[in-house]
Amino acid sequence: MSAQLLEAFLAEARELLEQIGTLALELEQQGQDADLINSLFRAVHTLKGGSGLFDIVPFTQVVHAAEDILSQVREGQLELTPEHMDQLLSAMDQIGFWLDQLESSGTLDDQAPAISERFTLALRSILGGGGDSAPSDSAAESEEAAPDAPPDWLLRVPEAKRTELAQQGNCIAILYTPDEQCFFQGHDPLLTINTLPNLAWWQIAAREPWPELEAFDPYRCVLGILALSQAPLEDVRHHLRYVSDQIELSIVAASDLDPDATPAAAPTVEDAPEVSDQELPDDQTLNATTQLVLELLQEQRDCLRAQVVPELWTGRVASVGAVLRHLLTVLNHEDLIAQLPEALAQSTANSGQAAALLEMINQALERSRPPAPQPSPEPALEAAASAETPTEPEPTTERRQTQPAAGKDDNRQRVLKVDAERIDTLMDLVGELIVAKNALPFLARRAVEEFKIRPLSKEIKGHFNILNRIAEEMQGAVMQVRMIPVGTAFQRFPRLVRDISRKLGKQVQLELQGEDTEADKNVVSDLSDPLIHLVRNALDHGIETPSERIESGKPPTGRIRIKAHQQEDRVLIEINDDGRGMDPTVLKRKAYEKGLLTEEALERLTDQEALQLIFAAGFSTAESISDLSGRGVGMDVVRNAVQRASGDIILDSTLGLGTTVRLSLPLSMTVTQVMIIRVGDEDFGVIFDTVRETLRLPQNEVQRIKQHEAIILRERLLPLHRLDHLLGLPETSPQQGDLSVLVVGVGSTDFALVVDDVREGVDVILKPLEGVMSSFPLYAGTALLGDGRVLLVLNLKELLQCL
């Protein structure tokens, strides 16, 4: 199997798993809904079908068991309990785990068979009796005479033979795979099978496609033998005792041989009885293609003979006719081809009667039986046919000249599934392009300053503008590709809420809104963990138990609502519960006890501000807070995660009524605009969005209030800070003339920063600080500049905290 196929399977299987999870939970909520069960069954069935293409038997077994359960549920033979659902879901979790394993290593590990068996047994134990889809292999083996699941190859037995055998009861199916070296070990597979007691039918075929003649090794046995015997199992075993390791035996139930054997009253289409069937020639000297043609001819015969409703007859005859024409052409039976139109017309006219066509098929089969050529009414043609059949060219290799259609766009699929990694690569490249283009303005400046060629500088700038526009459009296009619905981060919640609320004995209804809101894939994946944390907290500490809720006059079932929507270039997400809410007074007291706040600070704190205390590092630990406020664990972790993704988080709560947490995140965060400022001899970056304005200010307009400085800007008093001082840099020489001032805003707070110079704005790719540096919250990250320098970008929010 190609890697591409595995990739496609992994993507499809994950999608199906998600569907299965969602459907299963819906099913549990809405009870036995036929449509839901059907969709669920179908998803599992499709998953099984796909997995069958790969050599992952343990995987397929588990999915198969799940399918059998759902099949019984669908047919009303089984009712799913929450416990069954637990088992089903945990089996699907295992499937998900195996998908990861397949993705990383290409195969399942050694433990897979054992794990598979455990899950399969657990699932099979759910299965009720009655259904024919519940044959447990191990159970069947322990009971001597119980029929097994019929082997796949049973289909190769002609239908007529099966019907005949079915009337005589169960029989033994034998798959004999002789050892490759058997000719040297004194075994004669042919003799062994021919002397089998009560042999009813057998077929011999190559196990693998025959190699080229040069590579063919006649001393190596690569044959497989299929046989049916009506002898008792014991006798068959005894006969095959010397080759028992090369044999697979199974008992085939009469009903599996021919399910329609009993209702003889059904209006079956019978061929004219005088036409006697020609079986496939056993001769192994036949060319492989011819062999295949003969098999297909037999299949057409079975098709013509199968039961039919009158409306389908014409179509059946027409399609069989088309196939026969092709098959007879390959066999070179031109005489038969000539008879075809008449035979078709005859068969079409008499619904259910295809005697003429059947006669033709039998003739074709007869002629390919080389050992005993039948006298033919047309000896000349017959001779030609038998002379050419064996020398038929090997067609598959010769007919590959046709190249795949190029430029047929209308036929191609509209939607393309692309590996996320490839898009990441593309995004990285676009990012590099954006940074690389920033080198051009530097070059333009050097053209003037160093080489004194002003026209060249102008030309470079012109090209920079073009490049800039293309790069921006490209970035926009790639971003568009990376946008995914935030709903993908919500997908785990129904399951999470179900599991946790069951465990806590709470009743919770989850509402999701605005799942279609789109954001960059990275933003969505960064969102995932904080959201889970928040939902978990709401469940753990927000929502009360049913009895508590009834006591406080609420409906026993709590509600958690997750709502997403887009606002300008940000995505806003709201997690709201109708639980017990939080008490700001308790939070304040707690913060004071923990020494996070002084008494004066405590006094000044509004209730709204007090609620935000929950995000303070070191504030919340599980045992101390859950019993007090109903809110909890590690909210500082959540805040940090959100802030790392350049997001904000606010909490709102009313005691007794519930809590709302609001997250705001950028839609995408790959390219950031920063403004370069100079302090002393160093350049720093400031995120463009936070810069309100830049201005030059005469020294004497700086107001002094006690030991603090401030400026008045449009009748507003703004605190003024000197950046060199804040950063602990050596104080620059007292400036002459005007001050360069940057007015920045973080949240609702504006303040002014004195810098030495304000430079240009640039697009950069912000890289978070790594290693030891990552513990400096003062910097939002680093960025590579067009001229190769590394720029430190300030985190103004943190800077504000230091004031």
Added chain:
Amino acid sequence: MKRALVVDDALTVRLYHRQLLEAIGFEVEEAANGIEALEKGLSTPTPFDLFLVDVNMPKMDGYRLVAEMRQSQELQAIPVIMVSTESRPRGRDLALQTGANLYLVKPANGALLQQQAQLLVGAIEQ
């Protein structure tokens, strides 16, 4: 060039069958269920030479699709290979009853399927 319509709700299986058929020079189109397949079959300017049909599909399953085909003036003579996970004889019997020309158990042997497809549409001649 021979044209085939691969009908299966599982994307992976469609891809598998597409790759197999394209490798032997078929032009392949896909449909995810019976209804889509009928629509494609009836609206195509160049008729299909072969339908490769899954049994268990949403909206309209493979049996229904083949039955519809066999009653349609335009599609009735197109050879159909049916592929299913059902390995018991009942699956094959039903397929032949609705009018499939060949029944295979999933996963179909790739090399064999290629030859069978070529033979059914007459892509192999003397």
